[in-house]
Amino acid sequence: xxxxxxxxxxxxxxxxxxxxxxxxxxxxxxxxxxxxxxxxxxxxxxxxxxxxxxxxxxxxxxxxxxxxxxxxxxxxxxxxxxxxxxxxxxxxxxxxxxxxxxxxxxxxxxxxxxxxxxxxxxxxxxxxxxxxxxxxxxxxxxxxxxxxxxxxxxxxxxxxxxxxxxxxxxxxxxxxxxxxxxxxxxxxxxxxxxxxxxxxxxxxxxxxxxxxxxxxxxxxxxxxxxxxxxxxxxxxxxxxxxxxxxxxxxxxxxxxxxxxxxxxxxxxxxxxxxxxxxxxxxxxxxxxxxxxxxxxxxxxxxxxxxxxxxxxxxxxxxxxxxxxxxxxxxxxxxxxxxxxxxxxxxxxxxxxxxxxxxxxxxxxxxxxxxxxxxxxxxxxxxxxxxxxxxxxxxxxxxxxxxxxxxxxxxxxxxxxxxxxxxxxxxxxxxxxxxxxxxxxxxxxxxxx
Numbered sequence: 001x002x003x004x005x006x007x008x009x010x011x012x013x014x015x016x017x018x019x020x021x022x023x024x025x026x027x028x029x030x031x032x033x034x035x036x037x038x039x040x041x042x043x044x045x046x047x048x049x050x051x052x053x054x055x056x057x058x059x060x061x062x063x064x065x066x067x068x069x070x071x072x073x074x075x076x077x078x079x080x081x082x083x084x085x086x087x088x089x090x091x092x093x094x095x096x097x098x099x100x101x102x103x104x105x106x107x108x109x110x111x112x113x114x115x116x117x118x119x120x121x122x123x124x125x126x127x128x129x130x131x132x133x134x135x136x137x138x139x140x141x142x143x144x145x146x147x148x149x150x151x152x153x154x155x156x157x158x159x160x161x162x163x164x165x166x167x168x169x170x171x172x173x174x175x176x177x178x179x180x181x182x183x184x185x186x187x188x189x190x191x192x193x194x195x196x197x198x199x200x201x202x203x204x205x206x207x208x209x210x211x212x213x214x215x216x217x218x219x220x221x222x223x224x225x226x227x228x229x230x231x232x233x234x235x236x237x238x239x240x241x242x243x244x245x246x247x248x249x250x251x252x253x254x255x256x257x258x259x260x261x262x263x264x265x266x267x268x269x270x271x272x273x274x275x276x277x278x279x280x281x282x283x284x285x286x287x288x289x290x291x292x293x294x295x296x297x298x299x300x301x302x303x304x305x306x307x308x309x310x311x312x313x314x315x316x317x318x319x320x321x322x323x324x325x326x327x328x329x330x331x332x333x334x335x336x337x338x339x340x341x342x343x344x345x346x347x348x349x350x351x352x353x354x355x356x357x358x359x360x361x362x363x364x365x366x367x368x369x370x371x372x373x374x375x376x377x378x379x380x381x382x383x384x385x386x387x388x389x390x391x392x393x394x395x396x397x398x399x400x401x402x403x404x405x406x407x408x409x410x411x412x413x414x415x416x417x418x419x420x421x422x423x424x425x426x427x428x429x430x431x432x433x434x435x436x437x438x439x440x441x442x443x444x445x446x447x448x
Contacts, residue, residue: 024067028052036060036070036080043068045100051078051108059085059092065100072107082113082122082144089119091162093126094144101132105139113144114186115156120146121190123159124182130170130198136161138179145186151260157190160212165198165238168230175202182207187214189258191273192251194218195238197225202241209248213256214269216248216290221276222303222341232302238277244284248272251290252319267291267319267359276303276341282310289317293356295324297369298341308346315353321393322356322365322382323348326372326400334396342371349378355413357386364393364423372400381409389415392435394423401425408445417447 024047027039031054039049045065053076060080062068072078082094094113097103110124124141127134145158160182165172175195182192192212195202197220209216221237230236253259253269260266271290274280276298287293293315296305305325315322325348327340348366357363365384366377384391389412394400405424410432412420421428422435429435432447 024048026050028073029056030054031056040065040068040070053077055079055081057081057083057085060095062097062100062103065097065103067102068100069104069106070108071104077109078107079109079111081111085113087113087115087120087122091121091123091126091128091159091164093123093162095125097125097127097131097134098129099131100134103131104135104137106135106137108139110139110141111143115146115158116148117146118148118150118153118155121157121159122146123162125161126159127163127172127175128166130165130167131172131175133174134172135176135178136180137176140181142182143184146188147186148188149257151257154189154258156258157188158186159190159194160185160192160209161194162191163195163199163202164225165196166225167198168226168235171198171200173199173201175199177202177204178206180207182209183211185212186256187212188256189214191215191218194220195241196220196223197236197238199238200240202238203244204246205242205244207246209246209251211250214251214253214258215273216251216271217243217246218270218273218275219243219277219280221278222298222300223276234278238280240279241277241281243272243280243282246272247286248290249288253291270295273297274305274308275299276305277308278305279307280309282308283312285313287313287315291319292324293318293322293353296343296346297324297326297328298343300341301339303341305341305343306345310346310348311350313351315351316355317358318356319358321363321367322353323351324367324369325375326369328369330370330397330399332397340370342373343375344373345375347376347378348380349376351380353380353382355383355385357384357390360386362386362388362390364390366391367393367395368398368400368403368424369395370399373402375403377403377405377408379407383411383413384420385413388421389419390421390423392422392424394426394428396426398426405441406444408442409448410445411448420447
């Protein structure tokens with residue numbers, strides 16, 4: 001067998017030297033003495049690294065590649081394990097991609113990258129810097145995270161798959177996260193799958209994300225991903241993306257130390273969340289048994305979530321609410337002076353909501369919070385099943401305005417139209433007709 005240079009510790013396909021082709025050279029790495037990083041380095045960022053079945057330990061960093069593929073050998077199960085590693089402070093990936101283009105990662109099992117330290121955020125796959133046409137397809141990212149265990153602390157986190165556009169000069173563009181399974185993560189204050197900052201023209205599609213203790217899919221803007229003077233600009237927003245045909249289930253913050261406050265757990269983990277993103281389509285997802293189904297909001301007071309289309313999603317079994325939009329605080333005493341951003345010019349249409357508010361605490365299927373304006377709710381099919389029969393809900397002293405609801409179908413389990421409850425613009429009405437008469441909303445809607 002012809003071998004690579006001494007110390008490379010990889011085996012060549014069919015025992016031959018890498019052959020030139022349109023796809024570049026190809027190398028096979030075997031677990032016994034094989035190093036994935038050595039194979040990546042040997043190819044100088046162009047070609048194919050094929051992993052045979054078995055476990056590989058050690059981080060892999062792809063930096064400056066152009067036209068590189070990392071994939072599983074057909075029919076085999078390679079595992080990239082972080083067991084025994086100590087992640088550095090900040091965000092690091094067990095598999096990390098930066099300043100690269102045309103990189104594909106497929107069919108890998110990525111696991112066991114863990115920390116118990118504050119200030120540390122381990123990620124299964126971490127894409128950052130400026131990158132183009134990175135494809136993450138058919139991987140299984142699971143059983144990793146941060147278990148610092150400090151109650152109420154937001155100073156630790158983890159990600160399954162993370163893309164941080166942290167270069168103000170060039171975005172991450174053309175990113176595809178498709179057909180992956182992401183499960184059993186300990187996330188602290190972070191998210192299962194996230195696109196954050198200067199990321200544009202991306203898609204998160206056909207993934208299965210479940211049994212994690214914080215947000216399932218998140219599109220974020222206005223965090224310090226980019227520094228001043230870029231932080232509060234559109235450059236620092238996940239934008240022009242698609243979140244479609246995913247299954248997101250059992251995303252719950254109960255038991256997550258970051259979400260312990262005043263002697264109780266916060267039931268506030270979203271299945272799908274747009275936090276400060278813009279021009280995003282959320283379509284055809286199955287979102288079930290999470291704390292919150294889908295939320296469109298902005299946590300940063302100077303931010304907004306806008307021009308988001310939420311359509312044809314199935315949302316059921318949420319512990320708190322099915323859909324939420326608007327800022328969750330308005331600086332009032334109850335919020336400790338915290339201010340949040342706005343939600344505007346978003347459309348929620350043709351969604352099916354069933355049996356949300358499993359906590360049965362009087363919360364609604366759809367919650368319109370603070371600072372929400374020019375949002376549209378139309379052609380949705382909404383069934384409230386909580387014992388208070390609350391369909392729409394609002395928040396105290398809401399300043400939301402100029403929102404519109406029409407052409408929907410409503411019902412409430414065990415309640416008539418005269419008993420169902422609708423909240424709108426800081427007021428609540430019992431009875432469908434009373435709500436319509438007082439607000440002018442839902443003139444063409446019906447109660448089934």
